[in-house]
Amino acid sequence: MPYLQTSKKSRALLDIKSQKCGLRHTIFSVIGNEYTGEWQDNKKHGKGTQVWKKSGAIYHGEWKFGKPDGYGTYSVLFPETKELAKKYCGEWKHGKKHGYGMYLYNNLAVYEGEWSENQRSGWGRMYYESRDIYEGEWMKDKNNGQGIIRCANGNWYEGTWGEGKKNGDGKFYYSDKGQLYEGIWLDGVAKCGTLSDFGRNEAPTPSKCQIPQVRLVDMQLVLRESEEAYLETINSKFPLHNTLTENRK
Numbered sequence: 001m002p003y004l005q006t007s008k009k010s011r012a013l014l015d016i017k018s019q020k021c022g023l024r025h026t027i028f029s030v031i032g033n034e035y036t037g038e039w040q041d042n043k044k045h046g047k048g049t050q051v052w053k054k055s056g057a058i059y060h061g062e063w064k065f066g067k068p069d070g071y072g073t074y075s076v077l078f079p080e081t082k083e084l085a086k087k088y089c090g091e092w093k094h095g096k097k098h099g100y101g102m103y104l105y106n107n108l109a110v111y112e113g114e115w116s117e118n119q120r121s122g123w124g125r126m127y128y129e130s131r132d133i134y135e136g137e138w139m140k141d142k143n144n145g146q147g148i149i150r151c152a153n154g155n156w157y158e159g160t161w162g163e164g165k166k167n168g169d170g171k172f173y174y175s176d177k178g179q180l181y182e183g184i185w186l187d188g189v190a191k192c193g194t195l196s197d198f199g200r201n202e203a204p205t206p207s208k209c210q211i212p213q214v215r216l217v218d219m220q221l222v223l224r225e226s227e228e229a230y231l232e233t234i235n236s237k238f239p240l241h242n243t244l245t246e247n248r249k
Contacts (some may be wrong), residue, residue, distance in 0.1 A: 037063070058084065067095035090115070105129075113138065136161065144238075159185070162238040168231075178203030179211070186234060 023046075026036040037048015043066040044050070050059045056079075061072020068074075074088045090101015097103070097115040104110055113124020119141040120126075126134045136147020142164035143149075150156040159170020166185035173180055178200030183193010200206045 040065075056084075061092070068092040069094060093117075162234070167238060168234055173198065174203075175199065176203060176205050178206045184231065184234070 021039050021041065023038050024036075026034050028034050032053030034051045034053070035044060035048055037044065038046025040046065044063040045065055046063060047061070048063055052058075056077030058075045058077075059068055059072055060075075061068060062070025064070065069092050071090065072092050073086060075084045075086045077084055086104060088097060088101055088103045090097065090103075091099025093099065096118045098117060100114055102110065102112045107129045109129045110127040111120055111124055112127075113120065114122025116122065120138040121140060122138060123136070124138050128134070131152035132149055134143060134147055134149040136143065137145025139145065143161040144163065145161060146159070147161050148156060148158040154175040155173060156175070157166060157170055157172045159166065160168030162168065165188035167187065168185060169183075170185050171180060171182045172190070178197060179195060180198035181190055181193055181195050184191050195211060197211050200210065
């Protein structure tokens, strides 16, 4: 069989023509995944849709240099019902959730807010399966900073968080009992503060007796001395909370 030798110029031209660039019809990978959309320099770039054969998951949106980047929607396939369900709608960067978006969890919980490299970070609102709602700051996928959680039973907490727990200065309103706690929290537990009646007449299940008034020569001094010990512990664990100590001096 005769051998046809091609010139370097011809080979270069063939390489250019074989490269994927611009809008293309569906392209199948060797493992069965398929992509329909725009390309640039042999990479997914622009708007397009990717379907993963093994999981049935679909991403539809913007791409940059082979990765989801910009605005897009990621959906998964439920094997039992063969139905697609949206998991995330929002912004992406370098193939990760980054920016503002909404994520729907399998247990019907929903997060809407800011993301950083696939983790909840910044401001966001979380609707839990228990019907509790948290609104506030996040860092590395946990409640961190200032935030409010409204419980399904009507109680709510507003104040400082760290590592997903109440840590620092905060107020907890017991609307069912008509009481208010103001003070310091450590790892989700109230440590030092005051408990007083608040909206007791409107509470559905108020305590039998009113909280008596504390009679000290200097109540604030007693509180401040007790709080400082806990604040030192909190500030050592969460450096961002140092402003609490500064504000109380």
